[in-house]
Every structure is written in structure tokens, then in C-alpha cells.
Amino acid sequence: MIHRDMICPFCGCLCDDLVITTEGNEVVQVDNACTLGTHKLMGAWKNRLKNPIMRNGGGWRDASYEEAIEYAAGVLLDADRPLLYGWSSTQGEAQGLGVSMAELLGGVIDSTTSVCHGPSILAIQEVGHPGCTLGQVKNRADLVIYWACNPTEAHPRHMSRYTTYADGFFLENAFRDRKLIVVDVRKSETTSIADEFVKVKPGGDYAVFAALRAIVRGRADVVPDTVAGVTKEQLVRIGEMCKEAKFGALFFGVGLTMAPGKYKNIRNAIELVDELNRYTKWTLTPLRGHYNVHGSNEVFTWMTGYPYAVDFSRQIAFYNPGETTAVDILARKECDACLIVASDPGAHFPKACLEHLAKIPTVLIDPMHTVTTPLCRCQIPTAVNGIDAGGTAYRMDGVPIHVKKFMDLGYPSDTEVIGRIFEQIKEVKHP
Ligand code: SF4
Structure with missing residues (x-):
């Protein structure tokens, strides 16, 4: 099957002229994309986890989506200062839910913007x-x-x-x-x-x-x-x-x-x-890197007035980069739980931050096993935006583009998983 005018979900160019050929659940050809986009669309997405995983002593065990989502909601509800980090390689719809969830929890939401632009x-x-x-x-x-x-x-x-x-x-x-x-x-x-x-x-x-x-x-x-x-x-x-x-x-x-x-x-x-x-x-x-990092700034700004590093602990949105940014909060060992969505701080953050992430209950929502996985207690795999999930993304110049899916592999999207976690939090906070 040939899918035309598809969007590349890799960098901030969000190229919108891709032609993707599939046979069943295989991508057999990608036309017009560069090497980076082709690599993502042709195969890197195949290595994703098959189901959620949770810590089992020193190892891992498989878990159901229900169990992992309930665990994530419980971790966030139990925390005094939860940090919700990442958000640059996911849909605008998921980013919006993340902001609402951070507000209800009185937590901090930050995107990878704080370590790039x-x-x-x-x-x-x-x-x-x-x-x-x-x-x-x-x-x-x-x-x-x-x-x-x-x-x-x-x-x-x-x-x-x-x-x-x-x-x-x-x-x-x-x-x-x-x-x-x-x-x-x-x-x-x-x-x-x-x-x-x-x-x-x-x-x-x-x-x-x-x-x-x-x-x-x-x-x-x-x-x-x-x-x-x-x-x-x-x-x-x-x-x-x-x-x-x-x-x-x-x-x-x-x-x-x-x-x-x-x-x-x-x-x-x-x-x-x-x-x-x-x-x-x-x-x-x-020149923005992650394909929807600009979207995180847009969505956070509409909803809170601030583009990243938004702290709701005062019951109102507060923003002070250098204080409310993820690296600073982790380095000060201030947060007591962390939800990481569609990003890999394990590959980029300073050692002191990673040591703290490994000590607190950290939940990762990401399709693939990444460098961040060993730091977590639970990982929930999701559909990849632009492959088996769709949603809104903002190009580096601020133009919103609808990213289309072209196959269905049975995974829930980030929006769906975050929505289900949010529903459980709302049931406790607003019964
Ligand atoms: Fe375009 Fe960037 Fe994808 Fe290459 S990686 S096809 S430049 S969006």
C-alpha cells in the first residue's frame, strides 16, 4: 500500500512530502526522506517493547497496561513534588493532558527545551x-x-x-x-x-x-x-x-x-x-531538533503563559528557568517522583541528576528500550507518532501540522496512556 504526503516524525523540519510503501505491518520503502527519517521509519521503531515492564527485584517482569497505568498514577499521587519531563517527541494532544495533570498534581512540567533552545x-x-x-x-x-x-x-x-x-x-x-x-x-x-x-x-x-x-x-x-x-x-x-x-x-x-x-x-x-x-x-x-519540541512550547504557553519549566506547586503557574528546570530540580534532589514522556534524559543529563532519577520512583512512557530505561521502575511502551499514532506537531517555524498514522500495531498512543493516568488521578483528586 502506498501512503502519500506523509510527515516525517524525526526533526523540526517535519517534512510533509514523504511517500511510504507498506506491505502488511512492514515498511518496505520510504521515498523523499533523508537518512535520519528513513532509518526511523524503516526499522528503528521495530525494537520497541512488546508490553509494559516493571521492576522485579534486580530484574524486570512483564506487566499489563492496566497495572502499569495504575502504578504510574499511584506514584504521581503519592509524590509531594512530582516532575513531568520530556514531551518533545509526542503529540500536542498528549502535551496538553500533561499540563493539566501537572496542574492538578501541583507538580512541575518541563520539556527538553530546557536543555536545547x-x-x-x-x-x-x-x-x-x-x-x-x-x-x-x-x-x-x-x-x-x-x-x-x-x-x-x-x-x-x-x-x-x-x-x-x-x-x-x-x-x-x-x-x-x-x-x-x-x-x-x-x-x-x-x-x-x-x-x-x-x-x-x-x-x-x-x-x-x-x-x-x-x-x-x-x-x-x-x-x-x-x-x-x-x-x-x-x-x-x-x-x-x-x-x-x-x-x-x-x-x-x-x-x-x-x-x-x-x-x-x-x-x-x-x-x-x-x-x-x-x-x-x-x-x-x-533550528529545532525534536520534531515537536516547538509544539511543547506552544501548548505549554497557551495553557499556562509559560513555554517550559512550569511549576504548579504554588497553585498557580510559576516559571523560573535555572530553578524550575528539570536538571536543576533533579540536581537539588527536590522531586520525589518522575514521569518521563518521549525523551531520553539518561543519554543527556548530568550524572547527579541520573543518580537521583534512579533513587525515586520514575516511570517512562516510551516505545523503545533506551538509556533511561535502567533508571526507571516502570516503562510503558506506546505507538510511535507518525507511524502508528497520529496527532498535532509544530514545525520549527511554528506551523502546526497534522501528523498522520499509516499502520496500526495495537499499541495505545501517548495521548491515550497519559489520558488514562490522568483519569485515575482525577478520580482521587476530584472524586
Ligand atoms: Fe525531513 Fe528531518 Fe525527517 Fe530528514 S529527519 S526527512 S530533514 S523531518
Whole structure:
């Protein structure tokens, strides 16, 4: 059977032109996806758990969905300060239920944003977001900057669908007519096709943004001969290219958000874009990783006013990144139970956080055995969004897309499992 116009549930590009061929419950061909998307759709999902598992002494035993869901609800109800973490690789519908559940429990809900583009959101809250859709970039942008990211490897179709190789309404031959500047601390696959590669010393991004702002404002005289390893000559050339562009688009990755300077880097980037908008049209977009991490920020914000790290312990929504973020709560050993949904903190969090996760009752909702599994007391496998579950996801530019399922393997979706846990919590809290 051939399924057309399917969505790739891997990265924030949410490519929506996939053609997937199935035979029974097997995916036999995926057309249009990149290697990452193809790998996920062709087979990585096959290694999922067959049923929920629960700790049995030092080992594991199989459990029914009823038993595992009842255990998860009991753990959350017994906790004084439960942490609900993850939410970036699941449906918007599940994210909404998670927020309602955290509110009723008086717990904290945080998404993987706090360890990736959290600083971007802090900067946007301070100085605004001059953003646009990826369609605008494809059709209009004649100059693109990738700063501290490597889309060729992390978002492999970003350049072919929206920038370097994507012809648009106003760019009939994009590869010839659209200029590409790549700023990074090292050479990469992406730098090899750039018109200008700007090699910045690690930690020097803030200074380079500040120098470019001065140059764009006509104050090149205050810029020293080199800034963070970049010559003034190259900076002046880039400043001129940016001013002369008809429409410029700046994309950046976690190489900027997690470098020294953190959210101040992004603030300076936004202010550079603001400066350039006095001469021409410029926009800025974070390159989001997990396919629906942007959705977690949207859903949390509609429901609470805050995009991540929302703490309901005061009976109202409270948000203070650095205090209410998952890593900080775990490092302080503050939470006494944890529900992890569709993420793998075992592979990313600091050791002290993982030690605490292993000590408290932690429940994982995830289709596959992951690095987080050994830290948990119970794991509930679910359907994979975009394969055997459907739901809403937000592309990196904020466009909501309905992710369709194309097969049914009998697993409940994240939305269904979280809904059933929430129902049991409501029965106790609001009998
Ligand atoms: Fe999937 Fe991202 Fe590749 Fe598109 S670029 S096919 S969304 S992994």
C-alpha cells in the first residue's frame, strides 16, 4: 500500500512530502526522506517493547497496561513534588493532558527545551522574535546564514527544501542566486558549500554579533582588527552582504544557545537582525531538533503563559528557568517522583541528576528500550507518532501540522496512556 504526503516524525523540519510503501505491518520503502527519517521509519521503531515492564527485584517482569497505568498514577499521587519531563517527541494532544495533570498534581512540567533552545526563548521574551515561515525563506531569501549549526547532518533536508537548493517564487535558480554564510567554530559538511565561512573562536559569538552590529550601524571604526579570530575585513564584507540582501534569514543551533554567553548570544543575534531591518528585511529562526519540541512550547504557553519549566506547586503557574528546570530540580534532589514522556534524559543529563532519577520512583512512557530505561521502575511502551499514532506537531517555524498514522500495531498512543493516568488521578483528586 502506498501512503502519500506523509510527515516525517524525526526533526523540526517535519517534512510533509514523504511517500511510504507498506506491505502488511512492514515498511518496505520510504521515498523523499533523508537518512535520519528513513532509518526511523524503516526499522528503528521495530525494537520497541512488546508490553509494559516493571521492576522485579534486580530484574524486570512483564506487566499489563492496566497495572502499569495504575502504578504510574499511584506514584504521581503519592509524590509531594512530582516532575513531568520530556514531551518533545509526542503529540500536542498528549502535551496538553500533561499540563493539566501537572496542574492538578501541583507538580512541575518541563520539556527538553530546557536543555536545547531554552536560552533562545529567554532572549525572545526580552527582545521579541523577528520570525517568518520556512515558506517565506524558500520563496524570498537571497541570503541565508547558518550560525553554530550543521543542518547537512542534523536537519538534512533543510537546505534542499527551504534554502540553498530550494528554488522559490523569487529565486528561480536558488543555488546560483542565494548566498550562504556559515558561522561556526569548526569546518563541517555545511561550511564546505558556503560562500563565506566565518570561523569563530569558541565562546566568541557574542563579540562577533556585537562587531557586526557596530559595522551595520556604520561604526566600523570601533571594531578591532580581529574579533574572536575573525578579521575585520571579513566582518565588514559580511556586514555589507547582509545590508545588500533583499531578504535575509538567520538560522542558529544549540552551538549558540549552549555556548558561553548563552541567551545573551541569541539576544545579540536578534538585535543584529533588528539593526538589519532598518535597511532591508531579515528574519531569525532557531533550528529545532525534536520534531515537536516547538509544539511543547506552544501548548505549554497557551495553557499556562509559560513555554517550559512550569511549576504548579504554588497553585498557580510559576516559571523560573535555572530553578524550575528539570536538571536543576533533579540536581537539588527536590522531586520525589518522575514521569518521563518521549525523551531520553539518561543519554543527556548530568550524572547527579541520573543518580537521583534512579533513587525515586520514575516511570517512562516510551516505545523503545533506551538509556533511561535502567533508571526507571516502570516503562510503558506506546505507538510511535507518525507511524502508528497520529496527532498535532509544530514545525520549527511554528506551523502546526497534522501528523498522520499509516499502520496500526495495537499499541495505545501517548495521548491515550497519559489520558488514562490522568483519569485515575482525577478520580482521587476530584472524586
Ligand atoms: Fe525527517 Fe528531518 Fe530528514 Fe525531513 S530533514 S526527512 S523531518 S529527519
